[in-house]
Amino acid sequence: MKKLVYAFVAYCIIHLLVFVPFVQAQTAVDTSIEMADSMRSDGKIYVVVLVVLIAFTGLMIYAISTDRKLSRLEKEIKSLKSE
Amino acid sequence: MQFSFKNNWWKILGIILIYYVVIAGFLIDVPHLSILNETIRNLFFHVAIWFAMFILLIVSLVYSIKYLKSSTLKNDIIASEFATMGIVYGLLGITTGSVWAKFTWGDWWVNDPKLNATTIALLIYLAYFVLRASIEDSHQKGRISAVYNIFAFAAAVPLIFILPRLTDSLHPGNGGNPGFSAYDLDNNLRKVFYPAIVGWTLIGVWFVSLRIRIKNMRELIDEIHHN
Numbered sequence: 149m150k151k152l153v154y155a156f157v158a159y160c161i162i163h164l165l166v167f168v169p170f171v172q173a174q175t176a177v178d179t180s181i182e183m184a185d186s187m188r189s190d191g192k193i194y195v196v197v198l199v200v201l202i203a204f205t206g207l208m209i210y211a212i213s214t215d216r217k218l219s220r221l222e223k224e225i226k227s228l229k230s231e
Numbered sequence: 232m233q234f235s236f237k238n239n240w241w242k243i244l245g246i247i248l249i250y251y252v253v254i255a256g257f258l259i260d261v262p263h264l265s266i267l268n269e270t271i272r273n274l275f276f277h278v279a280i281w282f283a284m285f286i287l288l289i290v291s292l293v294y295s296i297k298y299l300k301s302s303t304l305k306n307d308i309i310a311s312e313f314a315t316m317g318i319v320y321g322l323l324g325i326t327t328g329s330v331w332a333k334f335t336w337g338d339w340w341v342n343d344p345k346l347n348a349t350t351i352a353l354l355i356y357l358a359y360f361v362l363r364a365s366i367e368d369s370h371q372k373g374r375i376s377a378v379y380n381i382f383a384f385a386a387a388v389p390l391i392f393i394l395p396r397l398t399d400s401l402h403p404g405n406g407g408n409p410g411f412s413a414y415d416l417d418n419n420l421r422k423v424f425y426p427a428i429v430g431w432t433l434i435g436v437w438f439v440s441l442r443i444r445i446k447n448m449r450e451l452i453d454e455i456h457h458n
Contacts, residue, residue, distance in 0.1 A: 181263040197257045201250065210248050211437065218444050225451050
């Protein structure tokens with residue numbers, strides 16, 4: 149089971165390393181269908197990406213701090229129990 | 232108190248994957264399709280969350296079976312927390328799907344077999360929590376809810392994955408509709424979609440682990456009070 153998890157993680161990392169640089173590879177573009185192309189060429193979509201990332205970072209920092217608080221409590225309770 | 236990398240690397244991996252999903256998900260070139268337009272990017276969020284829900288429910292099922300085999304209360308706690316997180320994802324999936332439907336299918340809720348069937352599946356799972364809350368004795372609660380969890384999972388699979396495919400559904404891959412893979416000849420979407428599933432699953436498991444730890448502490452406190 150552990151081996152499977154490691155293999156999976158390795159796969160994910162390789163996946164990221166190999167494919168991310170090519171993600172922008174262009175496909176045949178059908179200009180008749182309305183897409184937010186101008187939004188990207190204006191560069192404004194990056195603003196949205198940034199905003200989402202900041203919001204997500206904030207949430208994750210909060211989650212990590214909750215995680216650490218729990219660890220502290222666990223230690224306290226365990227020491228109480230062993231007394 | 233340190234946040235040791237050794238035990239927590241998978242949480243970091245989950246965060247990194249979601250970073251990647253947000254960046255790549257917004258910026259990659261997606262297939263140009265009418266009606267869908269840019270909303271095809273919802274695949275990385277809406278659909279990925281459904282897949283993550285399914286993974287969490289499978290884990291819940293496994294621990295329910297483990298509980299029935301061993302009668303260890305810990306397995307019951309793990310099973311119930313995975314089911315809870317799975318249903319949280321399910322509710323997120325149905326809410327995000329409703330928004331997506333409004334702008335592509337034209338209404339917040341369409342009478343689509345897949346929508347109605349998943350709603351039934353979610354309701355079946357909600358009854359799992361009602362059942363758990365109504366039993367005092369923890370071993371009795373564990374046994375009855377484990378059996379019910381197996382039933383709920385067995386009902387959810389055909390409701391979500393099989394029955395909608397047998398009738399007409401607006402969802403891709405259902406009722407003769409092609410799946411997304413048929414549109415996406417470059418497999419560009421997959422490069423974000425698969426990491427998205429893993430990322431959302433890991434974040435979900437993280438929250439599950441927090442809640443399991445709270446419950447375990449509750450038990451320890453009860454033990455201390457008993458002594």
